[in-house]
Amino acid sequence: MWAFIHKLGSPKWFYAISTRLQPWFWGAAAVLILVGSAWGLAFAPADYQQGNSFRIIYVHVPAAFLAQSIFVSMAVAGVIFMVWKIKIADMAAAMMAPLGAAMTFVALFSGAVWGVPTWGTWWMWDARLTSMLILLFLYFGVIALRGAFSSRDSASRAASVLAMVGVINIPIIKYSVDWWYTLHQPATFSVTSRPAMPVEMWAPLLIMVLGFYSFFIAVTLMRTRSEILRREASKRWVRELAGEVS
């Protein structure tokens, strides 16, 4: 078991293993997202209150899930990098950050679009919206900090520390924003108090969530692989792969 993990930590082995894994995740992502969106957008029954506009949930909720999980994975990768000095973890963290920021933006944007038919406005200072917006700024901070260092090693370690600090703060921010909102006014709109969904509605949602996760894993693998090639470009196995050395 430990031998396998150590092997996975070496760029060469990770590259080899991910070559075999990658197509499966791409395939799963394509099938799940296609089935989920077709089912959710065309076949699931319309909501009795919101009509067809509720179908945006099939993009909104998976994106919001990913936005939060990616930050946590980034921090976990940061811990692995700082404690065990496994470079793959840092490469993965670096590659995850822009995807996480993009997913946070997708969640915010789809939420704003959804807000127009249901709340009659693009933006509400609702607790969830606010904490998502703060999450977006946290992503920007991590990406900007990594880009600001000229030495890659310092950049990696600084970004890891910031991701860890951020992940400790995310629950604190979330609960304080909830508190702030309830102080100001009672919750007029709440995503959680919607009537429980029937199976025909949440089954495609579950499929979409799984599809988004597969997509995240596939993209991270793909980007980490190209990052490995970039950082290890002078290594013998990479040059053999490129056909420079026979």
Place this chain on the structure above:
Amino acid sequence: MPLFREPEGGAGVAIRATLKRDLVLMMRRRSEVLNPLVFFALVITLFPIGISPDPELLATIAPGLLWVAALLAALLSLDSLFRSDYDDGSLEQLLLSPQPLPALALAKVAVHWLLTGLPLALMAPLLGILLSLPAGSYAVLALSLALGSASLSLIGAIGAALTVGLSRGGVLLSLLVLPLYIPVLIFGAGAVQAAILGDGVSAHLAILGALLAVALSLAPWAIAASLRISING
């Protein structure tokens, strides 16, 4: 007979020496102590000009304005926290010393709070008068700022330590630190708001204290790790 002898005492002596050195240095550069205060007063002056001089309107938004302006003033002073020590190399000496770095970093942050956070908290009631802040909330304003700015100094020091090695870290520093300031802002401004409405403020102050306790126990290690990254990089 060794040429150099370890000084008597351990971490306690080192912490006291760091405290004293930083206090003396800051008192010699008085403008660095005064500038955040002047900035605070200036920003507060801008709001009535920009929004409206109407006392009733100002009174309703005063708690938030005072807190946001104090937070920005504290943020501005952060960049100088480790900057001069980094430039003249004394930060490296601090890292090389056999004493625990988190404790020494905590001493530096304590001086920063003593000369930035505390004066801001003491000055806030004065500016509250300008914004016609309702009576009865002045003590809470000062107290919440004194408690909250200690957390702000601790959290901000992490960002300052991460960016001290960068030549233009100023804007990046605010990008890193401001999202982390939000919980403190919520409960700090909330305490003043509650005092105005006549609600109990102890819950808000207790949470500010809890945030400070968490920051006190975790931030020194993050600051120390960040300083090591910045120096070695």
